[in-house]
Amino acid sequence: MKAKRAIIVIILWVFFSFVWFIQNRHFVFQSHLRLSFVEALSLMNSSAVGYSSIQAYALFYTIPFIVCLNHFFLLKPIYCIVRFAKRRHLYVREFIEIVIVAIVFSFMHTFVNVLWTSRFFSFEQLQEVSFFHIALCNGVLLSLFYTSVGLIYQCFKDLTRQSNVAFFLTLLLVGLWFFMEKLFIFTSWGPMKDLTIYTQWFENRWTIIEFLFAYIRQALLVFLLFFMYSFLYERKDFIS
């Protein structure tokens, strides 16, 4: 299992690196664009399109995350349920597994971004604009977002009892929600509007309070899904 996890992490690194270079090749290889350092960094981490955009979080990375979630831990056999005094304990364990995968996934995304950005820009310049801090903040928020996605996937999986249908429905839900927010919900809050930390930071739009609210909202969403899924889990039929 350790080898499998190491392979997953390496594949994630390769995948994120590929996406990073495909999305940012214009900014790092084409000097004729004549962008200032902050402009280039802001465009590379834009919330509209690119490696750290909401579109990428919702449409590019949802499938790799679910694949990662399916492979990172061993499948639980039916007898696993008797190892725990209460079903709730098993549920908490499953939740922790989702959180771990979300953290690994989000921080691999952040690590690749930080690694390749610092390869093409000087460390001092990046430190000056607090890029490393903001990347870390984004990583934490992303972990919360993918924890929600993982919980939705598990809900569908237990409802349909088919991982491929759950995979499909989660993808459809996240994709449709992204387009709903993009095309119809302009002004009011939506869960994906919080995932714009880089843009808000580089354009000085958010204060610390707004950053905090973004975390609180995402944490509340995870909390809500945790409770919703717990009702489902209490009634889960493990044998059939």
Added chain:
Amino acid sequence: MMCSHMYRILKNKRSWLSFCIVLCIPFFEIVQLLMYQKNSNEVFHPAFAFFLTGSSIGHAPQIMLIWFLPIYFLMLVADDPIQDYQTGYRYILISKIGKKKYVLHKMLLSFVLSFVTMLVALAVNFMTVSIIFSGGTFTKGVMDLNIEDNTLFQFSVNHPYIAILVFSIISCFMSGLAGLLGSSMSLFFLDRKYAYAASFLVWFLMILKRDSIVYLFQPFTEYGLGVLVPTILFAKFVFLLIAIFVFVYEVKYNES
């Protein structure tokens, strides 16, 4: 075997769900276009209201359908070899008709059904837009553009219906290849977890690369034959290479 496979797909609710989704997604485009033209007197030209043209803002329906095509077709037909493996039916079929025919049937049916599903979805969409946007002339200014060095664009603008027909056939062919990719991965891995992941990864890399396969689905774009021909040839080469590799491996080397 083909008949029994078809019968199984027709009786499968999951396949029907997938088929209905592929059929319904283009309708969101029509809704968006109707909302777009609600406050004006202009009516979209049917060729420009067609799903593949992508006249709506954000291209949401196109992204939801084209980016995840192998997933829809895996659900519809292509993950059937995995079910055969799980139930043990695979061995009965192989002992009856041989491995070569078994693998060929699975791949062929995946290609054909994916092709036909896309064809039906596009045909239904075209018929609907022809009725709803009948007599419309609004093209969002595309007809007025003049890109002289792009013969494909000039031809498309002069003959919009032929252009959407050609792109529809290419799209159906690419859908067939997406189905073929899904069935190849299913035959190779015999596990949904790996088959879905591998199919998505290959398809997605083809979408993300510089000359994306998405260009092959959209008429009236700035990309000329110089971009589209190498893209389709490369995509065909990659998908067929995977299918041939899986076929040779399954028939010649895999003894399980």
